Amino acid sequence: MREKTSLQSWQSTSFTQVSMEDHFWQPRLEVLKQVTLPACLHKCEETGRITNFAKAAGLQEGKHEGIYFNDSDVYKVLEGAAYSLMNHPDPVLEAEIDRIIDFIAAAQDEDGYLSTYYTLEAPESKWSDMEKHEMYCGGHLIEAAVAYYEATGKRKLLDTACKLADHYDSLFGVGKRHWVEGHQEIELALMKLYKVTAEPRYWKLALWLLEERGHGYGIGMIWDKEEWGPPYCQDDVPVKDIQKVTGHAVRAMYLYSAMADAVHVSSDPDYVEALHRVWNHTVDRNMYITGGIGPSQHNEGFTHDYDLPNETAYCETCAAIAMAFWNHRMNLLFGDAKYADLVEREMYNGALAGISLSGDKFFYVNPLASKGDHHRVPWYDTSCCPTSLVRFLPSIGQYMYATSGNGIVVNQFINSEGTLVMAEGLKVNLKQTTVYPWHGRIELSVNPDREANFTIRVRIPDWCRSYKLLIGGESVLDANRLIDRGYIVLERSWSPGDLIVLEMDMPAQAMRARSEVEANRGRIAIQRGPLVYCVEQADNPGLTYDTFTISDREPLQISHQPELLGGVTVLKGQATNGLPIVMIPYYAWDNREEGFMQIWIKEVRNQRLYS
Amino acid sequence: MREKTSLQSWQSTSFTQVSMEDHFWQPRLEVLKQVTLPACLHKCEETGRITNFAKAAGLQEGKHEGIYFNDSDVYKVLEGAAYSLMNHPDPVLEAEIDRIIDFIAAAQDEDGYLSTYYTLEAPESKWSDMEKHEMYCGGHLIEAAVAYYEATGKRKLLDTACKLADHYDSLFGVGKRHWVEGHQEIELALMKLYKVTAEPRYWKLALWLLEERGHGYGIGMIWDKEEWGPPYCQDDVPVKDIQKVTGHAVRAMYLYSAMADAVHVSSDPDYVEALHRVWNHTVDRNMYITGGIGPSQHNEGFTHDYDLPNETAYCETCAAIAMAFWNHRMNLLFGDAKYADLVEREMYNGALAGISLSGDKFFYVNPLASKGDHHRVPWYDTSCCPTSLVRFLPSIGQYMYATSGNGIVVNQFINSEGTLVMAEGLKVNLKQTTVYPWHGRIELSVNPDREANFTIRVRIPDWCRSYKLLIGGESVLDANRLIDRGYIVLERSWSPGDLIVLEMDMPAQAMRARSEVEANRGRIAIQRGPLVYCVEQADNPGLTYDTFTISDREPLQISHQPELLGGVTVLKGQATNGLPIVMIPYYAWDNREEGFMQIWIKEVRNQRLYS
Numbered sequence A, B: 001m002r003e004k005t006s007l008q009s010w011q012s013t014s015f016t017q018v019s020m021e022d023h024f025w026q027p028r029l030e031v032l033k034q035v036t037l038p039a040c041l042h043k044c045e046e047t048g049r050i051t052n053f054a055k056a057a058g059l060q061e062g063k064h065e066g067i068y069f070n071d072s073d074v075y076k077v078l079e080g081a082a083y084s085l086m087n088h089p090d091p092v093l094e095a096e097i098d099r100i101i102d103f104i105a106a107a108q109d110e111d112g113y114l115s116t117y118y119t120l121e122a123p124e125s126k127w128s129d130m131e132k133h134e135m136y137c138g139g140h141l142i143e144a145a146v147a148y149y150e151a152t153g154k155r156k157l158l159d160t161a162c163k164l165a166d167h168y169d170s171l172f173g174v175g176k177r178h179w180v181e182g183h184q185e186i187e188l189a190l191m192k193l194y195k196v197t198a199e200p201r202y203w204k205l206a207l208w209l210l211e212e213r214g215h216g217y218g219i220g221m222i223w224d225k226e227e228w229g230p231p232y233c234q235d236d237v238p239v240k241d242i243q244k245v246t247g248h249a250v251r252a253m254y255l256y257s258a259m260a261d262a263v264h265v266s267s268d269p270d271y272v273e274a275l276h277r278v279w280n281h282t283v284d285r286n287m288y289i290t291g292g293i294g295p296s297q298h299n300e301g302f303t304h305d306y307d308l309p310n311e312t313a314y315c316e317t318c319a320a321i322a323m324a325f326w327n328h329r330m331n332l333l334f335g336d337a338k339y340a341d342l343v344e345r346e347m348y349n350g351a352l353a354g355i356s357l358s359g360d361k362f363f364y365v366n367p368l369a370s371k372g373d374h375h376r377v378p379w380y381d382t383s384c385c386p387t388s389l390v391r392f393l394p395s396i397g398q399y400m401y402a403t404s405g406n407g408i409v410v411n412q413f414i415n416s417e418g419t420l421v422m423a424e425g426l427k428v429n430l431k432q433t434t435v436y437p438w439h440g441r442i443e444l445s446v447n448p449d450r451e452a453n454f455t456i457r458v459r460i461p462d463w464c465r466s467y468k469l470l471i472g473g474e475s476v477l478d479a480n481r482l483i484d485r486g487y488i489v490l491e492r493s494w495s496p497g498d499l500i501v502l503e504m505d506m507p508a509q510a511m512r513a514r515s516e517v518e519a520n521r522g523r524i525a526i527q528r529g530p531l532v533y534c535v536e537q538a539d540n541p542g543l544t545y546d547t548f549t550i551s552d553r554e555p556l557q558i559s560h561q562p563e564l565l566g567g568v569t570v571l572k573g574q575a576t577n578g579l580p581i582v583m584i585p586y587y588a589w590d591n592r593e594e595g596f597m598q599i600w601i602k603e604v605r606n607q608r609l610y611s
Helices: A025-046 A049-056 A073-088 A091-107 A117-122 A136-150 A154-172 A186-197 A202-209 A247-264 A267-286 A317-334 A338-349 A383-398 B025-046 B050-055 B071-086 B091-105 B116-121 B134-152 B154-170 B186-197 B202-209 B249-266 B269-285 B319-332 B337-350 B384-400
Strands: A018-020 A402-405 A407-410 A416-419 A427-434 A441-448 A452-459 A466-471 A487-494 A497-506 A509-510 A523-528 A531-536 A557-559 A567-574 A581-584 A601-603 B018-020 B401-404 B408-411 B416-421 B427-434 B441-448 B453-459 B466-472 B489-496 B498-504 B507-509 B523-528 B532-535 B558-560 B567-573 B580-585 B601-603
Touching: A018 A383, A025 A049, A025 A073, A025 A383, A049 A091, A049 A117, A073 A136, A073 A383, A091 A136, A091 A154, A117 A509, A136 A154, A136 A186, A154 A186, A154 A202, A186 A247, A247 A267, A247 A317, A247 B116, A267 A317, A267 A497, A267 B337, A317 A338, A338 A383, A338 A452, A338 A531, A402 A416, A402 A523, A407 B202, A416 B489, A416 B558, A427 B091, A427 B441, A441 A452, A466 B186, A487 A497, A487 B427, A531 A557, A601 B249, A601 B466, B018 B025, B018 B384, B025 B071, B025 B384, B025 B408, B050 B091, B050 B116, B071 B134, B116 B416, B116 B453, B134 B154, B134 B186, B154 B202, B186 B249, B249 B319, B269 B319, B319 B337, B319 B384, B319 B523, B337 B384, B337 B532, B401 B416, B408 B427, B441 B453, B453 B498, B489 B498, B523 B567
Parallel strands: A407 A452, A466 B558, A557 B466, B408 B453
Antiparallel strands: A018 A416, A402 A407, A416 A427, A427 A441, A441 A497, A452 A487, A466 A497, A509 A523, A523 A531, A523 A601, A531 A581, A557 A567, A567 A581, B018 B416, B401 B408, B416 B427, B427 B441, B441 B498, B453 B489, B466 B498, B507 B523, B523 B532, B523 B601, B532 B580, B558 B567, B567 B580
């Protein structure tokens, strides 16, 4: 008999529970609300993505515009708008969303089916090609509907979503028609819909969709193309037998996210083992230091282990965001800080690099080195990445805390205030005071509404090598005895006003890749706290691409520059030829004049006895 | 034609120029004055070392007691007493020293010769065995005399020293008798005597003694023993041809110290090159992480490259101190912070470990690992190490600053106040405020007696990977452009009250040895700031010697414990089996109940992509 799987099933907190007054995130969310969201709505309008719904509803004449998965962009912007409304109510925005929702609802067929592409272009060909993103779009509709319902209490889009899910359920499932959705998304969306509606058919359909994979019955343009085939969309093996990360990176991450969701319901140990296997395989062999995944443009995904070229790194922004989705779920499921470490890595690096500081330009592809010819643009024909950012960034508040049966989990460090509701109605107000990620000091003021015994888990990030910990001004004597799966576990009676101070040393650190990574042999990257740094030409007129070297012994000056790039801490040192070298956080690159950029820098290794 | 050697010829500052109010060093100097110095004087008395002088003077009957080099211990204690008097006048101590000096002066022969062993035991055998430490003892007399003269202005011992040096000069030198002193010391002593007397015969004799080496004419018990031979006392090659560090560690360091002194006078490029060669060979291949040198008990010295066993490490305390002497001279000569880094390494590790916190017990041998059977004792028959500590510790003030023609060099970080006299009579008062080595923040208040342009060089220690630098509360924008040979070079007009704040990140750092060091393969050591840490049984009842492993990813809690071991910052983490692990600074080990100690700990390396 197998050992029972130990699952934590922590609960995510909603971002309405947390109000962020963070000097790092707040300006970004403001830009997102003021610039990015309107810009994306405008682009959806301008490119016909919204009018496609009006056309499908018969309210307007015309053919379907754009690509067959364009509906999803509208849904994703709606989801992002919902999160933004949770943070900042805005009647004008809400009215605009309601207007779009009316089109969407009107575009739905009587039986619940909804795809403007098929309705307008090929109504007779529905469900004929598993790659055509019918359920993928449906999944995003569902996520948007759940978010908008949670933000406003309005049911119209949620009803549309339920009707769509019921339609799927009527066609597919045990004893019905076989289906493997080419691009995963519907599975985790159905799990969300289950959580908000408590309708068990939804999680059962999600599970069925997962279980359908890997049996060799896929049909459609992916399956037919030899260079892609089933591994591209993770239809090559049953999900419980997954050994390795394969194929399209976003699809893979959505699949694993859905599998993690499924375990919350099923506790299936086969899934648990598969998740651990594929997580290790992804993180230990197939992830860039930025958190980027999927090196290859060809399949927008994975190739072979340790294939992590820098200049040609694909690293789709959506994949970095999806990696955060998956790892957030893993953290809740298994209660290990190593997953929250990766959420952080994406938040500050892989995902954040995808958007300009101005909020109106985006990277689809995120290389780790550039000779100067890679730049953000305002929109893409396939604009999944901008619309992923629109829904990811305003939702980061949910990654900050989790609750377990007996306590609170502090996962991310953001200057904020929020109130969590615990078991037995205990309310705990938490106030984080910090200038993270620029400094490693976190003050956490704990204010339960009555003195109470509970546990607070505080994540010690993977980058942290040493720290001080004080409670009520007193050094905690044996914090080392309290560490469990990357958290300091503080279990005691808490009174209003209790203050936890975690002071983490945040030096610049020279990072090395495993020697198997050919691209980074003889190179180092600099990381400080959660931020990966890069050398960009704008700060380094004296340097040319990849002709300079540094030493890991070079002391770096830490200098915060409030006027630069929205306020960044830069690192300044000397290349080994004595020329000055200036590094900025990777997320902030390509916001000035064009020029080269590098994360991994050639290293001159000193032959010292100790290092 | 060879390039002209670039020499800095910085000036050391005397410790009377600096008053230390340091929470780390002041208690140690107090113990040294109150406990160590009286204890060593008492031991010199008790073991006949002082009465040997009375006997040699004919003031008392009896044979010579102890070993032939015992005079040197008395001189070294006198030198230490002189430094202590510079720091803290003490008429009682001064009277006691004067009493001993009377015996010493009385013991000197008419012609200037002075060795109680030869005078009492074998007057006919003078100068028959180069190993018999005649000039070694004379050298220590000279160093003591210079120190006591500088401390008190009294000339009696200095006159004795000059008479002795004149005697040597009458017997040895160009066209006179060949001599290679088995244990170097006279050479650097004569250079000191030259500095205080301005008598050029002294530096010429020192240089001649250096040049006499390596020509194959050595005689005496070292040269006759096949297992030792000329390399043992660095008489195997002419000093300018030295390629590698060899033989007895203390002798080698004294030799290189004298060579560095000689370059101050001669600027000989052959010496310069030899010094660079042998420094690299010593530091890159033959030095422990503690700064300890000389792994072998057999020759109290060096063996072959990378032979650095931990448990059987010899690492004589005197050798660590001598390494500081040499590197201090190298720093002044070449103006590179890397030498001051090593002075620091010895101050806080290799040398400091040689004395108990109580000040009355000593290590001669300083292993880096012990199963629990190695302990400090109050005295040794060969008691060079206690008496070296007595003269080393009260003199550390001189390592803090140096002056160059155009400025000030800040080499060591000690809470202190002092006034340096610069060119053109400019006086600069410097106040350092710091709790180094427990925290990396240094405040340096610069108070010239008038506004003036000069340069302040501030060492960025080798352990420092990142730092902030502020002058007058403003971040220095481009400190990276100001770094030269390990110093930040601040050249500007300074006004009274100008404040430099250097804030160095001081995380716990996992250190690795070069793979050539067999003893440390698969092991890491933990260093924080300048302090090497160790695991001692007293703090770790749950662990047994070398059965546990740690990971370099283990976050360590930094916890200052004012009540422990005179006040230490301990590091607390978990061994890889989850057991708590507590580390203390290496210098503080063996001050409690006996038990195992380890610096290098077996490492479990995670197979992560980035580290």
